[in-house]
Amino acid sequence: xxxxxxxxxxFSQMFLVLLLAPLLTGFVRQVKARLLRRxxxxxxxxxxxxxRLCRKEAVIAHSASWLFRFVPYLVFAATWVAAALIPTFAxxxxxxxxxxxxxxxxxxxxxxxxxxxxxxxxGTSFGGLGSSxxxxxxxxxxxxxxxxxxxxxxxxxxxxxxxxxxFMTSPAVGxxxxxxxxxxxxxxxxxxxxxxxxxxxxxxxxxLTMVHEAMVLEYSGRHLALLELASSLxxxxxVSLIACIFTPWGIAHVGKGFSLHAIGxxxxxxxxxxxxxxxxxxxxxxxxxxxxxVPDFVGVAFMLGFxxxxxxxxxGSL
Amino acid sequence: MKGLAxxxxxxxxxGLVLVSFMQLYQTRLxxxxxxxxxxxxxxxxxxxxxxxxxxxxxxYITAAIAFLFKALIxxxxxxxxxxxxxxxxxxxxxxxxxxxxxxxxxxxALSIVVMLRIAEQADPLAREDLAFALSVVLLxxxxxxxxxxxxxxxxxxxxxxxxxxxxxxxxxxMPLVVEISVAFSVLVAFTVIGVFLxxxxxxxxxxxxxxxxRFQGDRQ
Numbered sequence: 001x002x003x004x005x006x007x008x009x010x011f012s013q014m015f016l017v018l019l020l021a022p023l024l025t026g027f028v029r030q031v032k033a034r035l036l037r038r039x040x041x042x043x044x045x046x047x048x049x050x051x052r053l054c055r056k057e058a059v060i061a062h063s064a065s066w067l068f069r070f071v072p073y074l075v076f077a078a079t080w081v082a083a084a085l086i087p088t089f090a091x092x093x094x095x096x097x098x099x100x101x102x103x104x105x106x107x108x109x110x111x112x113x114x115x116x117x118x119x120x121x122x123g124t125s126f127g128g129l130g131s132s133x134x135x136x137x138x139x140x141x142x143x144x145x146x147x148x149x150x151x152x153x154x155x156x157x158x159x160x161x162x163x164x165x166x167f168m169t170s171p172a173v174g175x176x177x178x179x180x181x182x183x184x185x186x187x188x189x190x191x192x193x194x195x196x197x198x199x200x201x202x203x204x205x206x207x208l209t210m211v212h213e214a215m216v217l218e219y220s221g222r223h224l225a226l227l228e229l230a231s232s233l234x235x236x237x238x239v240s241l242i243a244c245i246f247t248p249w250g251i252a253h254v255g256k257g258f259s260l261h262a263i264g265x266x267x268x269x270x271x272x273x274x275x276x277x278x279x280x281x282x283x284x285x286x287x288x289x290x291x292x293x294v295p296d297f298v299g300v301a302f303m304l305g306f307x308x309x310x311x312x313x314x315x316g317s318l
Numbered sequence: 319m320k321g322l323a324x325x326x327x328x329x330x331x332x333g334l335v336l337v338s339f340m341q342l343y344q345t346r347l348x349x350x351x352x353x354x355x356x357x358x359x360x361x362x363x364x365x366x367x368x369x370x371x372x373x374x375x376x377x378y379i380t381a382a383i384a385f386l387f388k389a390l391i392x393x394x395x396x397x398x399x400x401x402x403x404x405x406x407x408x409x410x411x412x413x414x415x416x417x418x419x420x421x422x423x424x425x426x427a428l429s430i431v432v433m434l435r436i437a438e439q440a441d442p443l444a445r446e447d448l449a450f451a452l453s454v455v456l457l458x459x460x461x462x463x464x465x466x467x468x469x470x471x472x473x474x475x476x477x478x479x480x481x482x483x484x485x486x487x488x489x490x491x492m493p494l495v496v497e498i499s500v501a502f503s504v505l506v507a508f509t510v511i512g513v514f515l516x517x518x519x520x521x522x523x524x525x526x527x528x529x530x531x532r533f534q535g536d537r538q
Contacts, residue, residue, distance in 0.1 A: 176325065177332035296343065296415055303339060306423050311332045314430055314446055315324070 006094040009261070013093060014084040017240070020269075021083075021232035022046035024239065024276055029203075031280035046232065050225045058221030061122045071118035072219065072226040078111040079230045083237040087244045089264035090252045091162040100159040101149050104241075105142070108193070111230070112138055119215035130214025133291060137199065137211070140298040141192045144185055147305025151182045152245065154312045161241075165248035178315075181308035183246050188301035190238035192294070194231070197283040199294050202231075209291055236272070239279075243271040323371045327443055330364035331450035334484060335426060338457040338477060342422055343415050347400050347469055351393050354473050358388030361480045364447075365487040371443065376494040377487055383501045384483055392476060392508055399512055400469060403519060418464050425456040447488025454481030468518060468525040472511050479504050 026046045033040020060068065082104045085096055112134065119131035153159045155178055156167040167173065192199045200211040216227050244251065250267025252260040289297060337357040344350040362385035369377030400406050429452035437445045458478025462471045479500075486497055515525055522529050 177329045180329075181332075181336070299416055299419060300343075303419050303423065304336075307332075307336060307339070307426070310423075310426055310430055311328070311335075314434070314449055315328050 003094075009090055010084070010094045013088055013090065014080070016265075017083045017088060017233065017236055018080065018229075020272065021229065021236040022050060024236050024272055025232040027273065027276045028235075028280050028283075031277050032284055035280060035284045046228075050229060053220075053225035053228070054222050056221045058219075058223050061218055064122050064218070067114075068118055068121045068218075069223070071114045071121075072223040072230075074114045075111045076226045076230040076233075078107045078114075079233045079237065082107040082111075083233050083240070085161070086237060086240045087162055087165055087248075087251055088240050089250075089268040090261055091165050091244075091248075092253050093162070096160070096162050101152070101161055101164075102146075102159055104161075104237075105145055105149070108234070108237075109138070109142060111234075115215055115227075122218045124218065126214045126217050130211050130217070133211045134215060137192055137294060137298065140295055140302065141189050144298060144301035144305050145189050147302060147309055148182050148185050148189065151178050151305060151308035151312055154309065154316065155179060155182075161244060165244050165251055166253075168245065168248045169251075176312075176315075178308040178312040179246070181304045181311070183242070185301040185304035185308065186242055186245075188298065188304075190242065192298050192301070194235045194238060196279065198286050198289045198297060201288055209288070239272060239275045240268075243268070243275065247271060323367075324443060324446075326367055327364070327371065328446060330360060330367055331447055331484065334360050334364060334480070335450050335453050335457070338454050338461075339419070339422055341461060341473065341477060342418055342457065342464075347467070348397070348406060350470060350473055351396050351400075354477060355389050355393040357477055357480055358384060358393075361483060362389065364484060368443075368447070368487045372490060374490070376497075379494060380483065380487060380497045380501075383498065384480075387501055387505055388476065388480065391505075395508070395512065396469065396472070399515060403469075403515065403525065405467075405469070405525070418460070422457055422460055425460060426453040429453040429456055441490075444488045444490065448485055451481045451485035451488065454478070454484060457481075466526050466528045468515055468527060471527070472508075472515075475511075476504070476508070 023043065023046070026041070026043045029045075030040045030043055085099050085104050085107075087093060087096060116131040116134050119127040119134070121127070149159060152164060155173075155176060156164040158164060158167070173179070191197075195202055195212040200209070200213075201207060202212070204210060205213050205217070212231065216224065219227055250264050252264035334357060337353060337360060340353050341350060341357070344353055362381040365377055365381040365384060369375065369381060430449045433445065433449035433452055437448055440448070455478050458474050458476075458481060461474030461477065465471050465474060482500065483497070486500070519525050
């Protein structure tokens with residue numbers, strides 16, 4: 001009976017993230033438009049886009065191999081599984097014990113690898129350009145992410161997200177400079193990984209500097225819908241990750257009753273809204289960087305992560 | 319000793335190291351000076367916290383001196399020097415920010431390893447302060463090595479001295495007279511450097527130290 005309850009919460013969480021992901025994207029777009037004094041598309045526009053794309057025919061280039069058709073499903077599946085592993089409104093879920101933060105990074109890395117392959121598959125110059133840039137950013141962002149994981153694991157004593165969240169709500173945390181550094185580093189990595197503004201502009205298909213859009217340029221129809229949904233999911237995943245590690249207030253633990261879950265759900269939606277507003281504000285106040293300055297930007301994340309680990313060693317060895 | 323006193327000291331000293339890193343990648347002179355002022359503010363906060371923890375009132379004077387000289391007088395004077403030299407719009411080509419950062423990280427790791435080994439019997443607060451102070455000193459030296467603009471070198475030198483003050487505040491029993499004389503000698507050094515900057519510029523029309531290489535005569 002307990003198993004059924006756990007499973008139902010796990011599956012409701014999985015479908016919740018799937019449902020909320022386009023809403024978050026739409027919300028960020030809406031807030032950005034309002035900040036620029038435009039009216040912007042309605043909040044539900046991403047859902048309409050996805051439905052319309054699903055109805056359309058998927059056009060595939062003659063030179064595309066079987067990989068090109070499989071990649072959207074692979075990318076979507078990997079991202080969805082990774083998103084299901086992160087505690088959103090309830091911690092200690094059934095699936096979360098089978099994989100930790102490192103597994104989540106590996107899943108996202110696998111998704112990115114296949115997407116980069118697909119970008120090069122058709123053989124157009126834009127796809128190759130996007131793939132090479134994505135690979136360049138990834139080689140910088142992933143070491144930084146690993147450093148962040150190390151510092152978190154050193155502080156909390158675990159790479160398991162539910163344990164980390166439980167540790168962060170306990171009074172044992174104290175005032176730690178390592179955590180502050182890790183938070184800034186994680187935000188930089190999240191911006192770089194999601195292709196938000198200083199790194200890549202998510203709102204354009206017509207720039208020579210585009211990265212993600214260049215890779216998916218050849219996709220259409222349901223394939224494109226899946227990739228769009230996967231990229232919204234990835235944004236939601238990073239927001240949930242930051243919220244679950246650094247602001248784990250209100251997260252319910254499994255088996256604590258319905259009312260606590262409801263509170264957790266409200267808190268989670270509130271956190272998403274705050275994060276979306278902050279992201280939109282950040283994106284409107286900053287200009288996009290040149291591609292060759294991005295390594296400096298992401299390098300800062302690596303430096304901060306490394307410093308966090310070092311500082312943790314100092315305070316830990318005393 | 320794992321209480322709030324240690325955590326706050328750790329936070330401030332860690333912030334000092336972080337600001338040292340920020341200095342390494344600032345390419346604009348005014349931004350560099352602002353970061354230096356932030357570092358001085360952090361330093362004076364850190365010293366004041368040590369004064370409170372150690373119950374040593376004379377450290378408050380050190381903190382006040384650090385704040386007055388390092389966070390106010392020197393940055394303002396440097397702003398005016400830069401304005402008078404007419405180089406406020408110069409963007410320095412810092413060669414290889416990435417390798418510099420990696421070198422800085424290696425230096426921080428080195429100083430932490432060294433300090434945690436050799437000061438094993440010391441009070442944890444002092445040990446941790448010493449480890450961070452050595453990293454700030456080494457990062458200041460690194461800054462002086464990698465930069466070519468004389469103004470940036472001066473900032474590197476000043477931030478090195480910040481590390482020394484941090485170490486002095488962490489070690490109990492440093493007499494006040496030593497700290498005051500260190501603070502004043504830095505001010506004197508700053509005055510001399512200020513004069514020198516103008517002399518170098520008069521002589522070579524630039525304060526880029528790369529230009530000085532040409533005047534070394536025959537190098538065999």
